[in-house]
Structure formats: C-alpha cells, structure tokens
Amino acid sequence: MTDFSDEASLPHLPPLLPIFPLDGAVLLPHGHLPLHVFEHRYRAMVEAALGLGRMIGMIQPRQVETHPIPDDAPIFEVGCAGRIVSFSETDDGRFLITLKGICRFRVADELPLGDQPFRRVHPDFSPYLIDLETAAEPSLDRARLLAAAKAYLQAKSIACEWSAVEAASIPAIVTSLAMICPFETGEKQALLESRSLTDQGNMLISLFEMALIENESGVTGLLH
Structure with missing residues (x-):
C-alpha cells in the first residue's frame, strides 16, 4: 500500500x-x-x-x-x-x-x-x-451528542469502539458519525451542506433523536 x-x-x-x-x-x-x-x-x-x-x-x-x-x-x-x-x-x-x-x-x-x-x-x-482551516471546537452539548449517538448506534446494531469515540474531539466525532451513519440520501446531503460544524452537530443530534423516537413508536405500535 x-x-x-x-x-x-x-x-x-x-x-x-x-x-x-x-x-x-x-x-x-x-x-x-x-x-x-x-x-x-x-x-x-x-x-x-x-x-x-x-x-x-x-x-x-x-x-x-x-x-x-x-x-x-x-x-x-x-x-x-x-x-x-x-x-x-x-x-x-x-x-x-x-x-x-x-x-x-x-x-x-x-x-x-x-x-x-x-x-x-x-x-x-x-x-x-x-x-x-483547522476545524474549530463547535458550540455543542457534548454529553447530549454522545448519549444520542450511543443510543442510535445500539438501536441500529452498529459496532463501534465507544472508548475511542469518547476520547475524540467533537469535530472528529461529528465528522465521523455524519459519514458512517446510515441516514437517508437527503439527510446526508443536508449534513454535508451545513454552514458550520456547530450546525452539522446540532443536525446530527436531531437526526439521532428523531430516529430513536421513530424506532420506539414502531415498537410500541407493534405491541398494541
């Protein structure tokens, strides 16, 4: 190589x-x-x-x-x-x-x-x-981002070395997760076109949390 x-x-x-x-x-x-x-x-x-x-x-x-x-x-x-x-x-x-x-x-x-x-x-x-330019540290709720990401990855059965994620910088976390997560084409494009890393991170949190809500709603619907 x-x-x-x-x-x-x-x-x-x-x-x-x-x-x-x-x-x-x-x-x-x-x-x-x-x-x-x-x-x-x-x-x-x-x-x-x-x-x-x-x-x-x-x-x-x-x-x-x-x-x-x-x-x-x-x-x-x-x-x-x-x-x-x-x-x-x-x-x-x-x-x-x-x-x-x-x-x-x-x-x-x-x-x-x-x-x-x-x-x-x-x-x-x-x-x-x-x-x-070097990616600046965005203004994001790190704890909320990590919690939403961990729950999403578990719900999607996506293997991840979580200790490495927790040790990474927020720019690295946002960039990596936005690229690897199986979002819809339009959602991927919206992440790409975000004006700033802060906007990208906030959109990522929203996508994680909405997917989790939809997943829970689907499970609830099946139980009733």
Missing part, C-alpha cells in the same frame, strides 16, 4: 475535478473515506487522479434507480473534494483507496464525457474555503 498521509495537507484546489457519484456516501472536510474501486470507469478515474494531484470529488446522485449508476444520472450541486492519502491494488486490478476530505465545492458545470469514461466538473470552491 502506498501511504501519502505524511505529505503536505493543503493541496492545490484544481479547476477540473473527476467526480465519483455514490449514493449514501458523503465525504466531509477532514474526514477519511475508504473506498473499494472495481468498476472500469472508476479505476480509470483513480489512475487519472493519481497523476493529477490525487484529487477526486465525492458527490451523491439525486436518484438511483439502477446499478451501476448511469453516466447521465442527475447529481446534487454540492460535493466534497478528497485527496487520495493511501492506495493499494489487488491482484485482480481492484483499487483500495482512502480519501481525506479537503474542501466542499459547488458544481459550476459538467464537462461532456469525451474520451474519458468518468465524469468531470468545474468545481467552485469559493463558498467553502473555510474548510481549509
């Missing part, structure tokens, strides 16, 4: 960005997203990115009715550029990569496919340059 994580963490933001439309998967600034890349077009995308600053834009498709996702599937306007910080290739040609979230972007326009099998956009990073 090639590990790029010790290199400079502030890369040049490219004017042209290959994108990886993936339903239910969001990359957030400062977060790490492991990916198993096996489709030909996305292997080509990774190979191209490795020679061009190692940057890939993660973005969600608006509707997914078939798999694989068609080339003309509509996408959300906002995604997040990530830099490949680790890379390995399997014997059968699949790639295992990890992206580190660098900066969110708004899609200015999309290029025709042309001779490339993967999609490319002109990203507008200007609304989200704050992402390049």
Whole structure:
C-alpha cells in the first residue's frame, strides 16, 4: 500500500475535478473515506487522479434507480473534494483507496464525457474555503451528542469502539458519525451542506433523536 498521509495537507484546489457519484456516501472536510474501486470507469478515474494531484470529488446522485449508476444520472450541486492519502491494488486490478476530505465545492458545470469514461466538473470552491482551516471546537452539548449517538448506534446494531469515540474531539466525532451513519440520501446531503460544524452537530443530534423516537413508536405500535 502506498501511504501519502505524511505529505503536505493543503493541496492545490484544481479547476477540473473527476467526480465519483455514490449514493449514501458523503465525504466531509477532514474526514477519511475508504473506498473499494472495481468498476472500469472508476479505476480509470483513480489512475487519472493519481497523476493529477490525487484529487477526486465525492458527490451523491439525486436518484438511483439502477446499478451501476448511469453516466447521465442527475447529481446534487454540492460535493466534497478528497485527496487520495493511501492506495493499494489487488491482484485482480481492484483499487483500495482512502480519501481525506479537503474542501466542499459547488458544481459550476459538467464537462461532456469525451474520451474519458468518468465524469468531470468545474468545481467552485469559493463558498467553502473555510474548510481549509483547522476545524474549530463547535458550540455543542457534548454529553447530549454522545448519549444520542450511543443510543442510535445500539438501536441500529452498529459496532463501534465507544472508548475511542469518547476520547475524540467533537469535530472528529461529528465528522465521523455524519459519514458512517446510515441516514437517508437527503439527510446526508443536508449534513454535508451545513454552514458550520456547530450546525452539522446540532443536525446530527436531531437526526439521532428523531430516529430513536421513530424506532420506539414502531415498537410500541407493534405491541398494541
């Protein structure tokens, strides 16, 4: 495996960005997203990115009715550029990569496919340059966040090394949980587009607590 994580963490933001439309998967600034890349077009995308600053834009498709996702599937306007910080290739040609979230972007326009099998956009990073700064400690109720998160993960039977979560900073907790929890596509997108880490954390608490209420209501309904 090639590990790029010790290199400079502030890369040049490219004017042209290959994108990886993936339903239910969001990359957030400062977060790490492991990916198993096996489709030909996305292997080509990774190979191209490795020679061009190692940057890939993660973005969600608006509707997914078939798999694989068609080339003309509509996408959300906002995604997040990530830099490949680790890379390995399997014997059968699949790639295992990890992206580190660098900066969110708004899609200015999309290029025709042309001779490339993967999609490319002109990203507008200007609304989200704050992402390049070190994440500040948000104004959040840490105890409430942890309690809601623990109850949610238990209700969803999601394994978690809880001692590591409790020892982490609030920015790390919010970013990691927002990325790994199985929220709906629209909820994931709302978390991605939150103006600040405080807004993101408060939305995360609300999603946890609403899911728990719905879960309890469902159980109660079955008992009566």
